[in-house]
Amino acid sequence: MGIGIDIGGTAIKGGIVDHLGVIQEERLVITQSQLGYDQVLNDLVLLIKELQQLSPKEATVGIGIPGILSADGATVVSCPNLNWQNRAVKQDLERALSLKVLLVNDATAACIAEAAFGSTRGRSSSVMLTLGTGVGGGVIINDRVISGAHGVASEVGHMIMEENFYDCNCGKNGCLETFASATALIRYCQKRIAEGVGTDLKANENFDARRIFEAAKAEDSLALAAVNRLARYLGWAIANISDLIDPEIFTIGGGLSSAGDFLLEKIKAETVSRLTYPAFAMPEIVLATFKNEAGMIGAANLGRFI
Amino acid sequence: MGIGIDIGGTAIKGGIVDHLGVIQEERLVITQSQLGYDQVLNDLVLLIKELQQLSPKEATVGIGIPGILSADGATVVSCPNLNWQNRAVKQDLERALSLKVLLVNDATAACIAEAAFGSTRGRSSSVMLTLGTGVGGGVIINDRVISGAHGVASEVGHMIMEENFYDCNCGKNGCLETFASATALIRYCQKRIAEGVGTDLKANENFDARRIFEAAKAEDSLALAAVNRLARYLGWAIANISDLIDPEIFTIGGGLSSAGDFLLEKIKAETVSRLTYPAFAMPEIVLATFKNEAGMIGAANLGRFI
Numbered sequence: 001m002g003i004g005i006d007i008g009g010t011a012i013k014g015g016i017v018d019h020l021g022v023i024q025e026e027r028l029v030i031t032q033s034q035l036g037y038d039q040v041l042n043d044l045v046l047l048i049k050e051l052q053q054l055s056p057k058e059a060t061v062g063i064g065i066p067g068i069l070s071a072d073g074a075t076v077v078s079c080p081n082l083n084w085q086n087r088a089v090k091q092d093l094e095r096a097l098s099l100k101v102l103l104v105n106d107a108t109a110a111c112i113a114e115a116a117f118g119s120t121r122g123r124s125s126s127v128m129l130t131l132g133t134g135v136g137g138g139v140i141i142n143d144r145v146i147s148g149a150h151g152v153a154s155e156v157g158h159m160i161m162e163e164n165f166y167d168c169n170c171g172k173n174g175c176l177e178t179f180a181s182a183t184a185l186i187r188y189c190q191k192r193i194a195e196g197v198g199t200d201l202k203a204n205e206n207f208d209a210r211r212i213f214e215a216a217k218a219e220d221s222l223a224l225a226a227v228n229r230l231a232r233y234l235g236w237a238i239a240n241i242s243d244l245i246d247p248e249i250f251t252i253g254g255g256l257s258s259a260g261d262f263l264l265e266k267i268k269a270e271t272v273s274r275l276t277y278p279a280f281a282m283p284e285i286v287l288a289t290f291k292n293e294a295g296m297i298g299a300a301n302l303g304r305f306i
Numbered sequence: 307m308g309i310g311i312d313i314g315g316t317a318i319k320g321g322i323v324d325h326l327g328v329i330q331e332e333r334l335v336i337t338q339s340q341l342g343y344d345q346v347l348n349d350l351v352l353l354i355k356e357l358q359q360l361s362p363k364e365a366t367v368g369i370g371i372p373g374i375l376s377a378d379g380a381t382v383v384s385c386p387n388l389n390w391q392n393r394a395v396k397q398d399l400e401r402a403l404s405l406k407v408l409l410v411n412d413a414t415a416a417c418i419a420e421a422a423f424g425s426t427r428g429r430s431s432s433v434m435l436t437l438g439t440g441v442g443g444g445v446i447i448n449d450r451v452i453s454g455a456h457g458v459a460s461e462v463g464h465m466i467m468e469e470n471f472y473d474c475n476c477g478k479n480g481c482l483e484t485f486a487s488a489t490a491l492i493r494y495c496q497k498r499i500a501e502g503v504g505t506d507l508k509a510n511e512n513f514d515a516r517r518i519f520e521a522a523k524a525e526d527s528l529a530l531a532a533v534n535r536l537a538r539y540l541g542w543a544i545a546n547i548s549d550l551i552d553p554e555i556f557t558i559g560g561g562l563s564s565a566g567d568f569l570l571e572k573i574k575a576e577t578v579s580r581l582t583y584p585a586f587a588m589p590e591i592v593l594a595t596f597k598n599e600a601g602m603i604g605a606a607n608l609g610r611f612i
Contacts, residue, residue, distance in 0.1 A: 068583070077586065124455075125454075125455050137550075139550065139551065141447060141452060142448070142450065144448065146447060146551055146552075147552075148431075148548075148551060148552025148553070148587075149430075149431050149552055149553055149554035149555075149589070150552055150583070150586060150587035150589075151552070151587075152548070152549075152552050152582065152583050152587045153549075153550065153551050153552035154550065154551075155549040155550075155552075155582050156549065156550060158549050158582040159546040159549045159550065160542060160545065160546060160580055162468050170582055172580065172582065236466060239466065240465040240466060240546070241550060242454075242458070243458070243459075243461040243462065243464045243465045244443075244445065244459065244460065244461075244462060244465065244547060244550060244551070245445065245452055245454060245459050245460075245550070245551065246452075246453075246454025246455055246456055246457070246458050246459035246461075247454070247455055248455035249455075274466055274478065276458065276461050276464040276476055276478065277374070277456070277458050280383065280456060281454075281456035281457075281458045283455070283456075
């Protein structure tokens, strides 16, 4: 059993996760980041104490955070969603709790959930790509999470691919997430529609990534071009990552992964064409097992992968 | 003390390396790859036995090979320089020797030499980029060499950057080594000269990378453009590698590293401008310590980094 917390911009979710990766108890509080750091911290302490009462033997709590941690995992360097900067979260929580606190980036927590109980279970090296509003990632080598010398490893979404028509939120141009996220899909379609390209996607109506995938499956030429473009950059990134660390398996998670095999097969084909040794060093590429619970499940199992 | 062997296309070098990384004894035989695998293996056995007599307590020999190894490090999957394919080198050598045999890619051996005694000593995570005829690499994380699930990690030179005007030897287009090797420098200058660009580099005379760096330092505009181009792609690759695994330090080796700080400062500037978190996550970037002996020194210390 383990206690895992997933801090999001709208809610803080906490769960007691059993040895099979099943959430036995779940609690939720609204993230009141507008009331400041102390309020969120206080809500977090109450949530954890409640879970602790349900599972009194726990000695550790793992917490997934949507931001950048220091290399020692003790400080939240930057977390725009919560408006936190350089907060000593581990120390502040351990003062208020009788538990050891482990912090981890939320994309890395999802990667751990897959490695512990999901699509990459039993593999000692894996890379997760989380395709949502942005592109997040997690890297596990020799059964250990790679957090990096400065705490900023697995920022896969910010690898620069080539020039793009809009800048990334991070301030750079050409980041993978501007080619391979839900935002990237939508912006590409909007741009092409503005240029006069015909499509079943209605220009005046708000369309989301799900609608683009539906249209692509129905062979709308713009939607299909947008999905193929996304798959091309993902295959390119996967091939480059393989050249560097050659993981056994890649897993694709996040909202876009619900496009399923339609997307997966395209990504595989684009990867093969860019690998240096496709004949004997093709990594497995699969869809992630967990959806919204991944953060909690991974956080509860963090200790096994540090 | 340790025995390290560096197999090259022209010579096989063997050395006894002491605990400070100094080569105490060195022996060399010509690589007779034209006479076939058995001949090279026989020469290798004789060389190792000679070194073993000089240092009888050794239980292990490390061997750097200019090719691709299987994930278990036992088989040479491909080594074009020696014309070896799928050779069970570890088993064949251990049958003929009373030593345990460890095999490693030669660029990785150089990376280990730097980590054990050179520019990256004492750092638990480092990446080496070896800039020569091609671009080789080595990756160390948590004090362990990353060889990959299929044995093909650290093929940094084959990460695809963008389209280039000539194809890589590997068959792909856009590989880092077609932008950032001695070959890349020379071909870029030749192309620009053919296009009519003025330069102090003589088009009719064979110029090498050393000559291009000299001309760049003397502010020849073509040579300077060529060096700046090379630095730009290296900075780009270093930033992307940092986004993925965030190593503490990068070290630049190989023949081109003799260009020294002139090249190093350009690479640093190009890296900073592409990092996601330049303010707090800039890796150190330094020049490698060892030259031609790196392979032997690293091979002799392989056991510490596996």
